[in-house]
Amino acid sequence: MQRSKNDVWVGLFVLLGAAAILFLALKSANLLSMNFQTTYNVTARFDNVGGLKRQAAVKSAGVVVGRVDSVTFDDKTFQATVTLALENRFQFPKDSSLKILTSGLLGEQYIGIEAGSEADNLKAGDRIQATQSAVVLENLISQFLYNKAAEPAPTSGSK
Amino acid sequence: MKFIANIGFGVRSFLANLGHGAALFVRLMRLFGVTMRRFGLVRDQIHFLGNYSLAIIAVSGLFVGFVLSLQGYYTLQRYGSSEALGLLVALSLVRELGPVVSALLFAGRAGTSLTAEIGLMKAGEQLSAMDLMAVDPVQRILAPRFWGGVITMPLLAAVFSAVGIIGGWMVGVLMIGVDAGAFWSQMQGGVDVWKDVGNGVVKSIVFGVTVTFVALLQGYEAQPTPEGVSRATTRTVVVASLAVLALDFVLTAMMFSI
Numbered sequence: 001m002q003r004s005k006n007d008v009w010v011g012l013f014v015l016l017g018a019a020a021i022l023f024l025a026l027k028s029a030n031l032l033s034m035n036f037q038t039t040y041n042v043t044a045r046f047d048n049v050g051g052l053k054r055q056a057a058v059k060s061a062g063v064v065v066g067r068v069d070s071v072t073f074d075d076k077t078f079q080a081t082v083t084l085a086l087e088n089r090f091q092f093p094k095d096s097s098l099k100i101l102t103s104g105l106l107g108e109q110y111i112g113i114e115a116g117s118e119a120d121n122l123k124a125g126d127r128i129q130a131t132q133s134a135v136v137l138e139n140l141i142s143q144f145l146y147n148k149a150a151e152p153a154p155t156s157g158s159k
Numbered sequence: 160m161k162f163i164a165n166i167g168f169g170v171r172s173f174l175a176n177l178g179h180g181a182a183l184f185v186r187l188m189r190l191f192g193v194t195m196r197r198f199g200l201v202r203d204q205i206h207f208l209g210n211y212s213l214a215i216i217a218v219s220g221l222f223v224g225f226v227l228s229l230q231g232y233y234t235l236q237r238y239g240s241s242e243a244l245g246l247l248v249a250l251s252l253v254r255e256l257g258p259v260v261s262a263l264l265f266a267g268r269a270g271t272s273l274t275a276e277i278g279l280m281k282a283g284e285q286l287s288a289m290d291l292m293a294v295d296p297v298q299r300i301l302a303p304r305f306w307g308g309v310i311t312m313p314l315l316a317a318v319f320s321a322v323g324i325i326g327g328w329m330v331g332v333l334m335i336g337v338d339a340g341a342f343w344s345q346m347q348g349g350v351d352v353w354k355d356v357g358n359g360v361v362k363s364i365v366f367g368v369t370v371t372f373v374a375l376l377q378g379y380e381a382q383p384t385p386e387g388v389s390r391a392t393t394r395t396v397v398v399a400s401l402a403v404l405a406l407d408f409v410l411t412a413m414m415f416s417i
Contacts, residue, residue, distance in 0.1 A: 006203060006206045007202065009206055009210050010202050013205065013206070013209045013311075014314065016314070017314025017315070018314075019321075020320070020322075021314075021317040021321075021356075021360065023321045024317060024320055024356045024359075025356055027324075027347075028253065028324055028347065028350045028356070029351060
């Protein structure tokens with residue numbers, strides 16, 4: 001009798017442990033919704049992608065519509081080629097434009113896609129022409145400093 | 160002269176202990192199949208090591224989750240990114256705190272009782288008696304405890320992490336008022352099933368092997384006196400905890416360095 005009672009409790013314990021692992025996999029790592037959306041790939045060229053990484057979000061009007069599939073460098077055009085995996089249920093016009101944006105001041109970078117006005121929609125393998133590079137903070141600062149230095153000094157008195 | 164002789168004696172006994180420990184470890188590993196064929200013994204050990212540790216593991220996990228969430232929120236809101244709280248709580252629990260803290264608790268809660276049990280068996284000459292009856296004490300007594308501990312540890316660590324995440328959610332979302340959608344979606348965006356959750360499970364298996372083996376070795380090698388058993392029990396906690404912390408550094412460096 002003692003034996004069979006132990007069995008039940010050990011079974012419960014193992015079940016609880018398995019449930020915990022399942023919880024971690026499903027709820028915290030989101031195993032289910034990862035591969036269930038079918039996607040189509042489009043590419044785009046950027047002069048500068050900043051800190052854009054794989055798996056970064058592609059958002060339209062703030063809603064996630066896809067993910068960045070890969071970021072590679074093209075040594076023919078000296079530009080970055082970004083492949084986007086957009087979800088099949090979202091269609092965008094052919095002349096949509098891409099922008100690399102930052103969530104918050106120091107947050108992660110993501111791609112914003114703005115719908116164009118053309119009647120045809122993007123298909124798998126298409127290339128989006130209109131792109132806008134990431135804003136690199138260092139360039140902004142150096143530009144600002146350069147402009148400042150070019151101004152005449154306010155205390156020189158000649159004015 | 161005596162001094163030099165003492166050094167030599169110390170080194171030799173250290174090497175002898177190391178060799179003895181390694182031999183025992185290899186024997187326990189090779190007894191896996193034999194032990195699993197008599198699963199009743201292992202099951203009783205899982206019941207003793209696992210079910211009775213569940214309360215302390217779950218309660219500690221809950222409070223670690225609470226504290227992690229409070230403290231994490233305090234730091235994150237300075238940088239205006241308090242939505243990342245879920246990610247912070249989940250990653251720290253799944254990668255580090257879950258396996259490590261539950262291994263430390265396991266050493267204190269289950270390791271000590273293993274050492275004391277086997278040490279007392281040795282002091283009462285039960286192990287020698289088994290040997291005389293041609294029953295191998297390593298196979299009959301040590302191996303089921305070892306494999307029971309190895310099976311139990313990852314389950315306990317997973318329970319710790321899961322309860323901790325729920326604790327973090329309770330404090331972060333219910334108490335502080337972080338947005339629930341951001342809490343979960345940031346977590347799901349940043350935690351990888353294989354790289355984070357999977358490596359956490361691998362870690363906890365390694366810690367299970369370490370803690371259980373240290374506890375068994377200390378009990379098996381204990382001086383067969385009341386004093387010797389008490390010393391061995393203390394050593395179990397000290398050695399197992401240090402081994403877990405040192406191994407954690409090595410494993411983290413190997414798994415997450417890039």
